[in-house]
Amino acid sequence: MLDLKGVRKSFGAIEALKGIDLAVTRQELVFIIGPSGSGKSTLLRCCNRLEEPTAGRVIIDGVDILSPRVDINEMRRHIGMVFQSFNLYPHLTALGNVTLALRRVLKLPRNEANERGRAALDGVGLAERADAWPNELSGGQQQRVAIARALALQPKVMLFDEPTSALDPELVGGVLDVMRRMRETGMTMLVVSHEMGFAREAADRVLFMDEGEVVEEGAPARIFESPEHARTREFLRRVTGP
């Protein structure tokens, strides 16, 4: 479903990604962990070309999205993205946030877009807050609206860039619940996050990244309980505490 082949990204002289290979299969949930500055977010952002890879190929459902013949706006509809800071549009209501792309990209008429938007909000448990403004919602609710905004387009893959890092601890659970339900409905997901508990419980595979490369990968239990590399062990010890 999502294939990365030799993806490299440089910012000037700094090489943020040093040739990443990754194949996420249909309905798989792949978790990426690693210290800050390891290139996790850059990798995720290369998957929908918010960041332009310097080299390599990014193939979504058989289409190389880096090819100059590809209409990237058309492709992005199929690649949902959720950001650390939610990035809801503050001048639109929750429903307005969800329906903007339905109306302007899919060109749905207003009532059809609203219907689909409300269904998407219902899916994240926020049907009754459709007319609320973003600043009237809690962080957790805002992030769920952001998820609904991406899901309403019925993407093939969902990218999550530290979706719970900006949330108060008591609000994290609601967002993880939504992600868990998405997994149960068979969404293909690539998640950058520090929620190790969630990774252990829900991920099919965990990748550990450091300094722009994948150091090791495997089933969550294997990575968390018997990491092979010293760098992985060191990182896990630091995040999970002694």
Place this chain on the structure above:
Amino acid sequence: MGGVALRVEALSRAMEGLVYNFFNLEVLLKVHPLLLKGLRMTLQLCLLVVPLGIAGGLVVAVAYSFHVRWLNWLLIAYIDLFRSFPPLVLLILVFYGLPFLGVEVPSLVAVLLAFLLNTASYYGEIFRAGIESIGRGQREAARSTGLSGLQAMVYVVLPQAVRNVLPDLISNTLEVIKFTALASVVALPELLRMGRVAQGLTYNPTPLIAAALIYLALLWPIVRLLSRLERRTMAKR
């Protein structure tokens, strides 16, 4: 006693002179059609010049936001040049200079051209500041859902940007409306010009006073609106 009477008489004569010269109803009644014609022209001018400047400014700012290096270099050069160029000089240059290149420009065209060049640079700079006040994440979120760069600008960035710089936009519009009086130097029959024509016909400055009062009546409500808006933005911060 006689001295006081003399002084009262002198004072009343002075008052009479003041009223006769500056607040002469008879003169006003005679020339008011001219002033109304001037007012109509000024309003028409505003309705042309302000939207034109805003449209030009939007084009400049949106073009700038795509961060194409050579284009931005050009846009900055344009903005800098016309912000530092006195609008009166620009207008005279267009109206009296272009004919030497074989281009005869009617005064209205000269005014519109000079104003577009001048005001689009100011509006452009305001819109640019507004666009830059909106975080990168907004545009990224929009692009990630498949909106094109232009759609993201129109539906996500600009509505927020305009709200952020609304006081500056109104304040600049105020300036633009005041500057329409410059059109009188190229014989466009707007309010100031007609006031002066009426003054010439009647040998009395009352029409000029009337024109000044009309400008005040026109602009004062906008000034009020602006200060209310500014107070509201201050309160929000």
